[in-house]
Amino acid sequence: MSAQKPFIDIRHAKKSFGTLEVLKDINLQVDRGQIVAIIGPSGSGKSTLLRAINDLDPLTGGEIWLEDKQINMDLPHRQYERHINEVRQEIGMVFQHFNLFPHLKVRENVTLAPKMLKGLSDAEANALAEEQLTKVGMIERIDYYPSQLSGGQKQRVAIARALAMKPKVMLFDEATSALDPELVEEVNLVMKQLAEEHMTMIIVTHEMGFAESVCDRVLFMDQGVVVEEGPPEVIFRNPKSERTQNFLRKHLAGQQA
Amino acid sequence: MDYALMQRVFPFFLEAAWITILLSVLTAILGLTCAMLGTAARLSRFRVLRFLGAAYVSVFRGTPALIQLFILYFGGPQIGIQLDAFEAGVIGLGINVGAYMTETMRGAIISVDKGQGEAARTLGMSKWQAMRNVILPQAMRLMIRPLGVNLNTLIKSTALVAAISVVELTYTAQRYIGSTYKPFEMFLIAGLLYMIIIYVVGLGVTWADRKARLN
Numbered sequence A: 001m002s003a004q005k006p007f008i009d010i011r012h013a014k015k016s017f018g019t020l021e022v023l024k025d026i027n028l029q030v031d032r033g034q035i036v037a038i039i040g041p042s043g044s045g046k047s048t049l050l051r052a053i054n055d056l057d058p059l060t061g062g063e064i065w066l067e068d069k070q071i072n073m074d075l076p077h078r079q080y081e082r083h084i085n086e087v088r089q090e091i092g093m094v095f096q097h098f099n100l101f102p103h104l105k106v107r108e109n110v111t112l113a114p115k116m117l118k119g120l121s122d123a124e125a126n127a128l129a130e131e132q133l134t135k136v137g138m139i140e141r142i143d144y145y146p147s148q149l150s151g152g153q154k155q156r157v158a159i160a161r162a163l164a165m166k167p168k169v170m171l172f173d174e175a176t177s178a179l180d181p182e183l184v185e186e187v188n189l190v191m192k193q194l195a196e197e198h199m200t201m202i203i204v205t206h207e208m209g210f211a212e213s214v215c216d217r218v219l220f221m222d223q224g225v226v227v228e229e230g231p232p233e234v235i236f237r238n239p240k241s242e243r244t245q246n247f248l249r250k251h252l253a254g255q256q257a
Numbered sequence B: 001m002d003y004a005l006m007q008r009v010f011p012f013f014l015e016a017a018w019i020t021i022l023l024s025v026l027t028a029i030l031g032l033t034c035a036m037l038g039t040a041a042r043l044s045r046f047r048v049l050r051f052l053g054a055a056y057v058s059v060f061r062g063t064p065a066l067i068q069l070f071i072l073y074f075g076g077p078q079i080g081i082q083l084d085a086f087e088a089g090v091i092g093l094g095i096n097v098g099a100y101m102t103e104t105m106r107g108a109i110i111s112v113d114k115g116q117g118e119a120a121r122t123l124g125m126s127k128w129q130a131m132r133n134v135i136l137p138q139a140m141r142l143m144i145r146p147l148g149v150n151l152n153t154l155i156k157s158t159a160l161v162a163a164i165s166v167v168e169l170t171y172t173a174q175r176y177i178g179s180t181y182k183p184f185e186m187f188l189i190a191g192l193l194y195m196i197i198i199y200v201v202g203l204g205v206t207w208a209d210r211k212a213r214l215n
Ligand SMILES: Nc1ncnc2c1ncn2[C@@H]1O[C@H](COP(=O)(O)OP(=O)(O)OP(=O)(O)O)[C@@H](O)[C@H]1O
Pocket: A017, A020, A022, A040, A041, A042, A043, A044, A045, A046, A047, A048, A049
């Protein structure tokens, strides 16, 4: 662990939905440029943790910091809204089901937020969209509607849309789980490219191979707690916890079946 | 059937049809306005407003429109509301149909996938920016058809204002029955004219719906 202050610092995060405790005292520190994978069985709280980072599911306890800013600050409603809208511009999020805006073309999906929130001119926003769409290999489809794209293409556009806000962090919630197997690779390639550019990323995934190849650290979560964390070669090859071992064994069996 | 009589009275029915159309247009405008306010209230983050919105909808959908009209027109003067029959008709029906349209609009907005608002918020948009740029454009498409159904109901319910003697189609039919004793013919003409109005409006709704879906 480095001595400097972590880039993302999650301290004693707790979350309940009613009486259901979904996150129980989670701690996670991520350094700038680090790539962390979160794995774990369904319902363990992975999405909830990710969504807490940009306050889609606000925590019921604990703190989340991005650099020197606390994300889940205690502020009066109006001030909090302004604060969180600013914070969210710095955190890109990619969803399992893409959530592209179906009434807008690919270009407008990418330019909408930068124009509205950063005051970019049409020309600037277009240049930005072209740059980001080139990066994810979707420039030829810039004038298509989302409904005219395959799942893999949609997800690449969704990544470009998030990148256009120049975020400091990217969060991926099972970005490839809704894709046909043959479309997974094109999205993984884009994520690998981001990794090479040292984007700070937190990736919730069920793809152990991918996690092992791009991530610096892996967290195994179960029932709202981090059971084990460490470098991928340790978590995947030599997990200490029995729960991790069981999960990985079941997961491998499931994949081969 | 007395065709000669029908021909003779037809121009007067046409005039009355214009009143029905005017009544429908004004009522629709008022109804849409009430519905926007009602929807904003129902989706507000303030509990009081949500409650008021819900109360508005359940009161006006839960009682007969005719009773609402009677309260406004006959009961109004007792509490200092003095309206002529046409005004009472527009206001009474407008507020009534607004309650139905509130449910239509709210339904369309909440049936836009939750992920849409989340994606917009994640990019940093405020609640209103997300609503205005992402959710409403999609909800608009979803609400055209059901609003068309509300409109259809509204046009037919303008017949109710005959009961407070607004000289529209239904009242005109009743009046000519009084002098001709030919209810079959008179109601037939009125019915036919309603049908034409509703048919044309229906075409308009279908056109708007198709256009919204195309782009
Ligand atoms: N909005 C909500 N209201 C109530 N319960 C919720 C809500 N969101 C999630 N939960 C519950 O919280 C628990 C954790 O859910 P979460 O989506 O974080 O799991 P996950 O690890 O992402 O699972 P998966 O691998 O299936 O995506 C589950 O039991 C879920 O039912």
